[in-house]
Amino acid sequence: MRLQGKANSSLTVAIIGGGFGGAAAAVALQSVGIKADLYEQATSIKEVGAGIGMRPPTCRYFKQWGIYDAIMNKTTESYYMEILKANGDVIIREQWPLLTDDENERWSRLIHRADFIETFMDHIPAENVHLGYKAVKIIEHDDLVEVHFENGQKVEVDLVVGADGIRSNIRKEFISDCEPVPAKAHAYRAVVDGMDKYGFATDETFRVYVDGDVMVYLLPLPHRNQISFDVTVKSEDTSWRPDITNEEILDLVKNFEPRVRKIAESLTIEDYTCRSLFDIEPLENWSTNRITLLGDAAHAMLHHQGSGANMAIQDAGALAEALRDSDSIMEALQKYQAERKPITDVYQRLSRQEPTQESQTAFPEKATFEKVAE
Numbered sequence: 332m333r334l335q336g337k338a339n340s341s342l343t344v345a346i347i348g349g350g351f352g353g354a355a356a357a358v359a360l361q362s363v364g365i366k367a368d369l370y371e372q373a374t375s376i377k378e379v380g381a382g383i384g385m386r387p388p389t390c391r392y393f394k395q396w397g398i399y400d401a402i403m404n405k406t407t408e409s410y411y412m413e414i415l416k417a418n419g420d421v422i423i424r425e426q427w428p429l430l431t432d433d434e435n436e437r438w439s440r441l442i443h444r445a446d447f448i449e450t451f452m453d454h455i456p457a458e459n460v461h462l463g464y465k466a467v468k469i470i471e472h473d474d475l476v477e478v479h480f481e482n483g484q485k486v487e488v489d490l491v492v493g494a495d496g497i498r499s500n501i502r503k504e505f506i507s508d509c510e511p512v513p514a515k516a517h518a519y520r521a522v523v524d525g526m527d528k529y530g531f532a533t534d535e536t537f538r539v540y541v542d543g544d545v546m547v548y549l550l551p552l553p554h555r556n557q558i559s560f561d562v563t564v565k566s567e568d569t570s571w572r573p574d575i576t577n578e579e580i581l582d583l584v585k586n587f588e589p590r591v592r593k594i595a596e597s598l599t600i601e602d603y604t605c606r607s608l609f610d611i612e613p614l615e616n617w618s619t620n621r622i623t624l625l626g627d628a629a630h631a632m633l634h635h636q637g638s639g640a641n642m643a644i645q646d647a648g649a650l651a652e653a654l655r656d657s658d659s660i661m662e663a664l665q666k667y668q669a670e671r672k673p674i675t676d677v678y679q680r681l682s683r684q685e686p687t688q689e690s691q692t693a694f695p696e697k698a699t700f701e702k703v704a705e
């Protein structure tokens with residue numbers, strides 16, 4: 332480590348937030364010899380019941396961090412995405428786009444969010460994970476940052492990583508007072524057991540049904556014999572946790588093909604996680620001298636391109652590499668932002684594009700990303 336003459340092992344980092352971004356940052360920093368402590372306000376690390384798709388650039392980091400096999404063992408490889416009409420007619424069937432230089436990597440690895448976060452947490456030493464630590468005050472000095480927690484504890488570190496999500500207080504206090512932008516849409520998500528009961532037994536295709544303002548995302552998790560079911564619908568109600576009844580959800584999917592209706596009919600409202608969707612506008616800058624943002628805190632985006640968690644994890648990899656390869660924290664933070672922000676800016680824009688019955692492609696990012704990667 333060349334950082335200000337410090338050995339990697341003596342740089343101290345406090346990561347605020349134990350979501351995908353914070354947990355990935357802890358694993359990534361550890362993989363380059365930096366001891367980072369993770370502080371999460373909740374008293375346990377939990378993820379909502381839902382599936383997620385991991386793209387090859389993200390999975391390449393898992394190899395570097397030594398967690399590839401542990402994660403891959405809990406995934407299913409998917410090669411195709413479909414956009415369908417409500418009645419099940421396929422409008423587009425397309426292979427996942429190539430985001431790397433390896434022709435064989437036209438896939439997405441489908442995983443349950445809880446399995447994913449659990450694997451990260453299994454690879455962070457227990458003494459570096461601090462639950463029930465809500466950061467309430469941060470003071471940046473020339474040579475260190477003080478972090479004060481609601482429980483009365485305080486730490487002094489060289490660098491703070493704000494991985495505190497879309498409503499980041501760290502962003503608000505140090506970087507930008509931008510407010511989350513409502514997408515005027517809700518997402519109702521649940522994981523359904525017994526995938527084989529619904530006629531999707533050996534199917535690894537990721538499907539998006541569209542019917543006017545209603546979209547149903549079906550992400551198969553065959554290794555768990557489950558399906559992740561996500562109903563997204565336009566709504567003027569922008570409360571973070573909208574109130575919705577099971578009858579209203581059943582009504583939304585009443586025109587959909589029988590397999591979709593059957594899934595909805597098997598669920599009760601308690602099975603769903605319901606939230607309004609928000610993103611933020613791209614920020615001009617992610618860092619001060621000793622505080623930086625990562626994941627949704629830096630670039631929250633909508634879920635239409637399934638990219639937010641992938642971006643958070645890739646941020647973690649880029650930040651760790653920049654710290655490993657720089658002479659100062661400031662240089663590292665500049666490198667980190669220079670590498671990541673052009674990519675996340677594009678994904679933020681693309682993620683506002685939702686699939687429609689008129690979509691020409693399932694992956695509007697395809698051409699753009701081949702260009703950005705050049």
Ligand SMILES: Cc1cc2nc3c(=O)[nH]c(=O)nc-3n(C[C@H](O)[C@H](O)[C@H](O)COP(=O)(O)OP(=O)(O)OC[C@H]3O[C@@H](n4cnc5c(N)ncnc54)[C@H](O)[C@@H]3O)c2cc1C
Binds near residue numbers: 373518608628
């Ligand atoms: C419906 C939906 C579907 C999605 N599908 C996909 C997908 O298929 N693929 C994909 O890549 N992405 C997807 N995403 C996006 C993805 O979920 C997010 O981008 C990702 O979870 C962001 O991770 P994060 O760690 O940055 O933030 P978060 O997961 O929000 O974590 C922030 C953490 O910080 C903690 N925290 C906040 N303040 C403090 C504080 N003061 N002190 C201590 N801790 C604090 C919070 O408790 C929380 O645990 C989807 C999102 C939605 C809404």
